[in-house]
Amino acid sequence: MANWPRASSRGAEACAQAAEATAMPIITAPQRMEIRRNFGIPGSIMVKTDNSFPWFGRHTLMSYEASYLYRLRHSAAHLMAQAVQEIFPKVQLAIGPPVENGFYYDIEFPEQLREEDLVRIEKRMKELAKLDQRIERMEVSRDEAKELILDAAIPGMGAEVAEYKLQLLDAIPGGETISFYDQKRTDREGVQHRFLDLCRGPHVETTKEIKHFKLMSIAGAYWRGNVKNKQLTRVYGTAFETAEELEAYLHMLEEAKKRDHRVLGKELGLFMFSPIVGTGLALWLPKGAILRETMIDFMRQEQIKKGYEPVVTPNLASIKLYEKSGHIINYRDKMFPFMLDTNAEGEVEDTFILKPMNCPFHIEIYKSRLRSYRDLPVRYAEFGTVYRYEQSGEVTGILRARGFTQDDAHLFVTPDQLGEEFIGVVEIIQSVLGKLGLTNYRVRVGTKDPTSDKYIGHDDNWEKATSAIINACEKLGLEYELSPGDAAFYGPKLDIIIKDALGRDWQMGTVQVDYNLPERFDLEYIGEDSKPHRPVMIHRAPFGSLERMIGLMTEQYAGAFPFWLAPVQVAILPIADRHARYAQVIAEKLQGYPSHGYKPDAEHDGGQWADTWADIPAMGLRVTVDASRETIGKKIREQTQMKVPVMLIVGDKDIEAGTCGVRMREEGDLGAQPFAEVLAKLQALA
């Protein structure tokens, strides 16, 4: 989805050469970090295990930043700002960087910009581009910079519109070069025009190079990403070197919409939402529910093998539980409204909340009896459905829902066991993702933000927990990125990040090391020395959210789930009514129980094969029979659209010979095959 060049065999040297070839300075790691922070480029700091080299993203990001495309988009952002300034003279420009799929500019408009204004802006941009304005870099001192920004004689400059540019200037560290980019032209009357912008650059040489671009959307964006600041208007656009690339990108967006899990979820009958049920609360339809259960069964089996024990806890609990854990202080406003339990006098006796987290329940189970070091590790697992009052603007189908099911587990371990257990958990996650066919993920280690006070516990606990995670990554040779500020309030964590069809990042599986909740709940085990000790907790959820995982997988597979997950694995399609009984015989063999939902014509048969196949064991597959009076072409079309992996077409010839016409989702029509061979084929798939 990303437009950044894919990770290739090119090494850092080749990358540096490429950068040189475009007359670009190599961007250093600290600069990159700052660009990302200041310019909102997705992704965070990439670190490889030896701490010396960023992740493969270094190559992609570096080569993107060093590319002509990057400069082109940066210049397109300036061009847009110039057009905006002409049309709306009172605007204040803030910041306008290239991003992964294009560029944006954050601007404060005197009156709110509407989408229809984009047409005008785009038109003016096209005119301005053609004027062949030279884009010149000028390096200035800090004082000169300030003078320029405040110089009302320059269009778009002056004290009235300088708020953000002055702040940006202040943010440039001392000693660093301060530069402006100046777009200049002389019109027929010999009058000089210019568009001047404080900017690190680099840019293309002339606006004439900016030909293939499109303004995409308007959004609100807080100045410097802080909710406490003013919300500016962000205009998104994209630009490419050629018309074909722009066209291809827009086409890709159209295609991505078709594999959107919300579209496929509806088409394939997986899940739905209803306004009267509530925002972000999914209703799972039969086919989606089967998919869920298959996923849960799969994970349950994986976990049993690793020594996890199932527990079950309520969907509701007294608020006291979460006061003790610290969740209330941090997340009170992100929980559903509280339920008050009142007595006859109307006095509140207790307050209950919908479960937003499973961990405190598992902690209570741990505490229910005295634990010996011999009992540890204790691994409690639960498919726990939790409810969180997500902000209305951020609910996104089942990727971000208000009710979702975590494949949650909590491990209570001795400090000695922590390293090994953590590695074990990461291995489960890797194995599970592999089996689900999700190999394209990133690993993010979320650590404490030293400037925030939302975290509980002592620094030495945090250091121990963080180094446990880093050490595990090193041992496993995992490439990860460090992301300060992404820790949970009780401990650092390792997250798996996967992109959706539109290229957006989603946090999937997570592992968290926690020294703090054991302290808050005063957890203990009796050690070899007969004295009480404090266990360490590992919170972990390989899917993260079952809903999110299914949503992402729907997009990854474009609805064509692998055979073992497909809600309907085999569709049996009789050609005419008289073949329905034969279809039924096959269906019962494949699924292992009598068929429902259609009435085969008893006069006609093929039923003799039931005796012939009596010795073949039933397979327990998910099977459907389409005995409707449609043409075979129609039936095939419908099952194809439902992405059913295997179709068996049966007619006169098959009843005669005991065969099925086999049509596979990926391979197409394979012709008639003896039923025994079909079974062997299905066996291999299952």
Added chain:
RNA sequence: GCCGACGUAGCUCAGUGGUAGAGCGGCUGUUUUGUAAACAGCGGGUCGCGGGUUCGAAUCCUGUCGUCGGCUCCA
């Protein structure tokens, strides 16, 4: 929550102030069919919901709910 956009039949959409439309799906009948849509007929909508403007509102204004793209956030 904030900024922008969108809500018309089960689904996808057309309809910009004057009698609500199409295709698919559904139902009924005919067709009994061999690898991506048989044919014909018939149903089906308080135009998300509430208020307002108007002789008249799907259409204009306003509020509200829902959805989509962002921002922020995700224990």
